[in-house]
Every structure is written in structure tokens, then in C-alpha cells.
Amino acid sequence: xxxxxxxxxxxxxxxxxxxxxxxxxxxxxxxxxxxxxxxxxxxxxxxxxxxxxxxxxxxxxxxxxxxxxxxxxxxxxxxxxxxxxxxxxxxxxxxxxxxxxxxxxxxxxxxxxxxxxxxxxxxxxxxxxxxxxxxxxxxxxxxxxxxxxxxxxxxxxxxxxxxxxxx
Numbered sequence: 001x002x003x004x005x006x007x008x009x010x011x012x013x014x015x016x017x018x019x020x021x022x023x024x025x026x027x028x029x030x031x032x033x034x035x036x037x038x039x040x041x042x043x044x045x046x047x048x049x050x051x052x053x054x055x056x057x058x059x060x061x062x063x064x065x066x067x068x069x070x071x072x073x074x075x076x077x078x079x080x081x082x083x084x085x086x087x088x089x090x091x092x093x094x095x096x097x098x099x100x101x102x103x104x105x106x107x108x109x110x111x112x113x114x115x116x117x118x119x120x121x122x123x124x125x126x127x128x129x130x131x132x133x134x135x136x137x138x139x140x141x142x143x144x145x146x147x148x149x150x151x152x153x154x155x156x157x158x159x160x161x162x163x164x165x166x167x
Contacts, residue, residue, distance in 0.1 A: 066159035071095055071152050073161045081167045083143055089135040091124075093152065099131030102154050107135070109148035118148075143167045 061076040077089040093100055105124055110117035119141040125134045140146060149162045 062163055062165070064161050064163055066152065066161045068157075068159045070157055070159040071100075071154070071161060072097075073150055073152075075163055081140055081146065081165060083140050083167060085139070086120075087135070087138040087140070089138055090127075091133050091135060091150070093131045093133065095154065099129075100154060101126070101130055102152050104151075104153040105133065106151045107148065108151075109146060111142075111144055111146055113145060114142075140167055 058080050059076070059078060060080040061074065063072060063074045065072050072094040074092040074094070075089065076091075077087050079088075081087060093102055093105065107122055107124055108117065109122075118139070120137045120139045122138040123136045125136060126132075127134055143166075145164070145166050147162060147164050149160055151158065151160055
């Protein structure tokens with residue numbers, strides 16, 4: 001459904017559950033020292049700050065196939081994901097290597113290790129180019145392991161595309 005050149009960012013409960021269950025595979029997150037067997041990620045280290053500084057300004061792109069293999073999404077941002085300001089990202093949707101316009105596309109994300117979603121409610125906006133969308137309002141609140149997912153519906157088929165990454 002398109003309203004004022006904006007696609008809804010709502011999603012169904014099964015998509016949210018699928019996203020959370022898939023993101024449970026993530027092993028890296030900011031954690032306390034209470035569990036000596038847990039993966040460790042020092043959120044306050046100088047090394048992390050330096051890596052985040054290096055990543056800022058570097059273009060970032062990932063591609064992923066949907067779970068059923070119906071769609072591919074190329075996700076790109078002007079720079080690697082970072083904490084703080086809004087991200088400048090876009091996505092391109094393909095079906096059988098052809099750019100397509102979804103009847104509905106929605107987005108959700110979060111940090112499984114911390115049990116929370118995105119700090120904002122991003123909007124997916126169409127552009128004049130077939131299959132090309134702009135993501136507005138995407139922001140990450142802290143370093144660590146993140147998952148974002150897209151639910152795509154087209155021609156009575158629905159599938160999910162998941163991206164996992166660490167900031």
C-alpha cells in the first residue's frame with residue numbers, strides 16, 4: 001500500500017518473531033563480565049571508537065536473498081552503520097534479477113542480545129527508479145550486533161530478507 005509516496009513500515013507478528021528467532025544466532029554483543037563464557041565486546045574501548053571513526057564515510061553495501069529465494073535486496077548506505085546520526089540508506093529489490101516494485105515492503109530491526117528494536121521507526125519511500133527505495137529515519141542507538149529485516153509482498157507471494165551486522 002502506498003500513501004503519499006510512503007510505504008507502511010508496519011509488519012505482522014510472524015515477521016517479528018521470525019526476525020527475532022533468526023537474530024538469535026548473533027553471538028557478539030555488549031555484555032557484562034558476569035558470564036565468563038559469553039562473547040565479549042567492549043563497548044567503551046578506544047579500539048571500538050577508532051574502528052567506528054574509520055568506518056564513518058566508507059560506503060557500505062550488502063546483498064541478501066529472501067528465505068524462500070523469491071527476492072533479492074541490495075542494501076547500501078553512504079557509510080558503514082554507525083551510532084548516533086540518521087543513516088543515509090537505500091535498497092534495491094529484485095525478482096529473478098529484474099528490478100521490481102513491491103506491493104508492500106516493511107522493515108524491522110533490533111538487537112537480539114539486548115531484547116530491543118530500533119530506536120526509531122524508519123520509513124521506506126519509493127523513488128522514480130523501478131525497484132529502488134530510500135530508507136528514512138534509520139538510526140542505531142549503540143554499538144553491537146544488529147539485525148534488520150524486510151518483509152516483501154508481490155504477486156500474492158510474501159518473503160523475508162534478513163541482514164545481520166555489527167557496529
